[in-house]
Amino acid sequence: MAERSKEPGSFDLKQFSFPTEQIPRLSINDPEASSRISRALPVVLTDTNLVTSALHWDLDYLSKNIGDGEFVVHISKNKNFQYFDDKKMTNVKEFRKPSEKQDMKFSEFVEKLHQAKPGEDRLYLQQILHDTVGKKVIQDFLGFNWRWVTMQQKDNNFGEMTSNLLLVGMEGNVTPGHYDEQENFFAQVRGYKRFILFPPTQFACMYPYPIYHPCDRQSQVDFENPDFTKFPKFKEASGLETVVGPGDVLYIPMYWWHHVQSLPSHGYTISVTFWYKAGQSEKIEYPLKPKQKVAMMRNIEKMIHQALNDSSEMPEFMSNMTLGRYT
Numbered sequence: 001m002a003e004r005s006k007e008p009g010s011f012d013l014k015q016f017s018f019p020t021e022q023i024p025r026l027s028i029n030d031p032e033a034s035s036r037i038s039r040a041l042p043v044v045l046t047d048t049n050l051v052t053s054a055l056h057w058d059l060d061y062l063s064k065n066i067g068d069g070e071f072v073v074h075i076s077k078n079k080n081f082q083y084f085d086d087k088k089m090t091n092v093k094e095f096r097k098p099s100e101k102q103d104m105k106f107s108e109f110v111e112k113l114h115q116a117k118p119g120e121d122r123l124y125l126q127q128i129l130h131d132t133v134g135k136k137v138i139q140d141f142l143g144f145n146w147r148w149v150t151m152q153q154k155d156n157n158f159g160e161m162t163s164n165l166l167l168v169g170m171e172g173n174v175t176p177g178h179y180d181e182q183e184n185f186f187a188q189v190r191g192y193k194r195f196i197l198f199p200p201t202q203f204a205c206m207y208p209y210p211i212y213h214p215c216d217r218q219s220q221v222d223f224e225n226p227d228f229t230k231f232p233k234f235k236e237a238s239g240l241e242t243v244v245g246p247g248d249v250l251y252i253p254m255y256w257w258h259h260v261q262s263l264p265s266h267g268y269t270i271s272v273t274f275w276y277k278a279g280q281s282e283k284i285e286y287p288l289k290p291k292q293k294v295a296m297m298r299n300i301e302k303m304i305h306q307a308l309n310d311s312s313e314m315p316e317f318m319s320n321m322t323l324g325r326y327t
């Protein structure tokens with residue numbers, strides 16, 4: 001089992017405006033761990049051995065062995081790397097990209113990382129793992145604990161695995177608050193990341209961008225500096241948090257909000273995600289679960305957007321539909 005040199009409580013972490021509780025750190029043999037996953041609750045698993053075969057990965061090793069394919073590198077003027085969907089950019093004319101994307105060889109990325117100076121552009125490599133990687137990395141990949149993760153997929157009725165995203169980030173990089181429409185076993189390989197999570201029940205506190213916006217699924221609230229005038233319900237938010245280190249696996253249930261930071265002053269980070277589609281929809285039982293309501297809201301919003309066929313008509317339509325009627 002991988003030894004973790006630091007405990008979650010031993011970091012000097014910035015305080016947020018909202019309260020948080022620690023996400024439990026459990027062994028895979030603890031019945032509470034399986035129980036949490038089956039109830040779609042986050043948990044940090046300390047001994048999955050999911051990526052033990054990759055714990056020797058560092059920039060030097062990957063440069064030599066990951067092959068000379070192209071990797072997507074996000075470039076940001078500040079520490080935030082907010083995701084946006086290129087395909088939705090035409091829906092919002094005034095939208096300005098919060099960061100740039102550039103394809104480059106891994107060695108080129110490493111060179112740029114080494115040259116990076118404080119106050120200048122930050123880099124974050126985020127690339128789906130393909131079979132173009134070199135022999136040694138393929139061996140490491142085949143050595144992942146597929147038996148365990150596939151058992152979880154079956155036991156918890158997840159759908160098919162979609163992808164493994166390789167993330168290599170500079171210390172201090174932030175992925176701002178958002179949710180994904182997939183189940184995720186997030187494996188930390190190198191360095192430390194702090195996760196802040198909020199459950200899907202707190203949808204109304206999170207003020208997601210409209211569905212047609214390039215930042216769909218992202219919160220409009222800056223978790224580190226919330227504007228309570230614009231987003232008053234964020235005052236009611238209450239989260240879960242943890243710091244993951246090498247060998248840890250965090251289960252991020254579908255539709256759970258998460259904000260992620262590579263800890264400042266702790267070096268670069270390497271992570272690999274294991275993303276799964278939602279399972280076959282369970283028999284509908286009432287009351288609906290929070291995640292089913294989020295899925296329903298998304299579908300209705302999409303239908304209205306499609307029917308209006310013009311994003312600029314959405315705000316007035318949506319507010320007319322509810323204004324003064326449901327309060």
Ligand SMILES: O=C(O)CCC(=O)C(=O)O
Pocket residue numbers: 167174175180184186193252258260261271273
């Ligand atoms: O590690 C990060 O910066 C973001 C990870 C994430 O959002 C995810 O795995 O879904």
Ligand SMILES: [Fe+2]
Pocket residue numbers: 178179180258
């Ligand atoms: Fe995510």
